[in-house]
Amino acid sequence: MRQRHKPWADDYLNEHDHIVLPNPQQYKGKWSAFFGNDRPIHVEIGTGKGQFVSGMAKQHPDINFIGIELSKSVIVNAVEKVLASGQKNVVLLNENAENLTELFSASEISTIYLNFSDPWPKNRHEKRRLTYYTFLERYESCLNQTGELVLKTDNRSLFEYSVVSFSQFGMTLQEVNVDLHAIEDEFNIMTEYEEKFSAKGQPIYRCRAVFHQDSN
Ligand code: SAM
DSSP: OOOOOOTTHHHHHHHTTTTBOSSGGGGTTOHHHHHTSOOOEEEEESOTTSHHHHHHHHHOTTSEEEEEOSOHHHHHHHHHHHHHHTOSSEEEEOOOGGGHHHHOOTTOEEEEEEESOOOOOSGGGGGGSTTSHHHHHHHHHHEEEEEEEEEEESOHHHHHHHHHHHHHTTOEEEEEESOGGGSOOTTOOOOHHHHHHHHTTOOOEEEEEESSTTOO
16 A cells, blocks of 8 residues: 655654554553453454444444554554544554564454455565465464454455465365455445455455364
């Protein structure tokens, strides 16, 4: 996602530190205490402009949502979406997913969403893909026993790569959908990228995978 540098982003994020949490490492192992309840915690990695995470928070008030986004210039848009939604069960972290295990303890997360992740098509950039095995190791350590990973993308190559990566890691695929919008899924919350690509007629791929076979 190319974004113009926004020199005011730091100030804006400081002004909204109840939504974009500074020093979120302090909440590792204490997210339930932070939210003040024991509801499941769902994490979106690469939240972008925040339509998905804010929409999901509204649709599921009984779940706590955390959106992680690397780019300051992008996350400011997500802050606006969260503010507009008025939801209290969602916060954002301006962090790199590489540091996931510094943010969450073992088993602290119920679901991780990867929505329209950067495909990094060149072989030499494979390690940057959010479905490379080093990322799967991080997800496995933070997800609980029944936790699942949900991937949505318009990019067929990334989808195929990810399905293989999950299988090689020993994960179990619970859904492999090569045309998500062909079915009526009234609960599907579209991301900004999903709206853009589906408007062009491109199929949207989705798969759900778990690390432990007994998960359901
Ligand atoms: N999920 C949004 C959507 O579907 O509209 C945005 C998709 S955009 C292609 C990918 C986003 O992931 C970018 O905003 C990028 O900054 C973010 N991102 C990429 N790598 C990341 C990482 N390692 N940690 C956190 N965010 C990351």
